[in-house]
Amino acid sequence: MSQAPYTLDELNKEVRMGQLGTERADAAIPKISLHDFEARRAEITDELWAAATQVGFFQLVDHGLPQDLIDEAFAWSAKFFDLPRGVKEQLPLRKTDNAGWEFSSQVRPSVGVPDQKESYQITRPRMDGLWPDETDLPGFRAFMDGFETRCWEVAMRVLSCFAERLGFDRDFFSAAHDPASSEYQSTLRLIHYYALPEEAVGTPGLWRAGAHTDFDCLTLLFQREGQGGLQVCPGRDLEAPEWTPVPPSDDAITCNIGDMLMRWSDDQLLSNFHRVRAPQPGEYAGARYSIPFFAQANRDVTITTPQGKYEPINALDYLKQRIAANYAGPRM
Numbered sequence: 001m002s003q004a005p006y007t008l009d010e011l012n013k014e015v016r017m018g019q020l021g022t023e024r025a026d027a028a029i030p031k032i033s034l035h036d037f038e039a040r041r042a043e044i045t046d047e048l049w050a051a052a053t054q055v056g057f058f059q060l061v062d063h064g065l066p067q068d069l070i071d072e073a074f075a076w077s078a079k080f081f082d083l084p085r086g087v088k089e090q091l092p093l094r095k096t097d098n099a100g101w102e103f104s105s106q107v108r109p110s111v112g113v114p115d116q117k118e119s120y121q122i123t124r125p126r127m128d129g130l131w132p133d134e135t136d137l138p139g140f141r142a143f144m145d146g147f148e149t150r151c152w153e154v155a156m157r158v159l160s161c162f163a164e165r166l167g168f169d170r171d172f173f174s175a176a177h178d179p180a181s182s183e184y185q186s187t188l189r190l191i192h193y194y195a196l197p198e199e200a201v202g203t204p205g206l207w208r209a210g211a212h213t214d215f216d217c218l219t220l221l222f223q224r225e226g227q228g229g230l231q232v233c234p235g236r237d238l239e240a241p242e243w244t245p246v247p248p249s250d251d252a253i254t255c256n257i258g259d260m261l262m263r264w265s266d267d268q269l270l271s272n273f274h275r276v277r278a279p280q281p282g283e284y285a286g287a288r289y290s291i292p293f294f295a296q297a298n299r300d301v302t303i304t305t306p307q308g309k310y311e312p313i314n315a316l317d318y319l320k321q322r323i324a325a326n327y328a329g330p331r332m
Contacts, residue, residue: 035062056270097126151293193288209276215322216258216296223248
């Protein structure tokens with residue numbers, strides 16, 4: 001299905017979001033328990049809807065993923081990034097597939113310089129030739145396949161609540177993110193932000209990740225205690241951005257709405273700007289690891305909104321445009 005070019009006004013806003021702004025430590029990110037999910041579905045749906053329409057960010061607890069599984073995922077991530085650079089270079093990012101390894105190549109329009117990180121994207125049907133050899137990292141692929149599936153299950157549980165509130169069938173988004181399809185394009189991403197040398201701490205214009213919105217439906221983010229820096233601006237159109245810290249927690253999954261779901265909800269659910277600020281004097285400046293899972297609709301799915309605010313658009317075309325806008329190649 002061909003589509004005319006889609007004008008992404010948010011990229012213009014993203015440039016404006018590059019300014020430092022002010023930080024607010026008094027604001028809180030909603031924390032939502034998924035305990036006893038089916039019995040509490042109506043209550044949980046209300047809490048999710050309120051968080052997604054007012055802040056765009058929330059943290060899930062009692063989500064069903066064992067802590068030892070999450071810890072193991074971070075251990076595997078560290079092992080991957082510890083591989084020799086020459087090994088990782090054999091797995092180069094294919095931008096249109098959103099799969100493979102990249103090094104300091106994602107340039108946010110908000111700041112115009114590369115994020116201070118390397119990352120490895122796992123988009124399962126697109127991984128031909130992009131998995132590390134078993135001799136280099138035995139067991140890595142099997143674990144990541146299983147962990148990605150567990151992330152998908154949590155994401156679909158949350159999205160089922162949004163589906164019902166938007167007037168869709170409960171399983172609407174599960175069908176739109178079908179992992180059995182060759183058109184599946186949800187992505188598990190391992191991220192390693194580089195340790196900051198002492199002399200670089202506090203340097204103006206240095207960002208671990210510049211201000212941006214995600215372009216999926218829903219992001220699940222795993223963080224590590226003590227490795228902070230993530231901030232959200234709960235106001236997409238602010239001229240003077242105010243940034244709220246999102247505290248890292250081993251046992252909570254930080255979630256945010258992406259551009260795709262904002263569009264799909266006729267802008268009822270908010271995809272807000274967020275960033276990873278570089279450490280400041282007195283803060284932890286060592287390596288920072290995070291693992292996001294991006295739930296984004298299968299390539300052949302057409303995004304048609306309930307109220308018809310937007311023209312239908314093919315999910316593949318939508319994501320191609322967003323990926324191209326956020327990867328401008330190395331500039332350092």
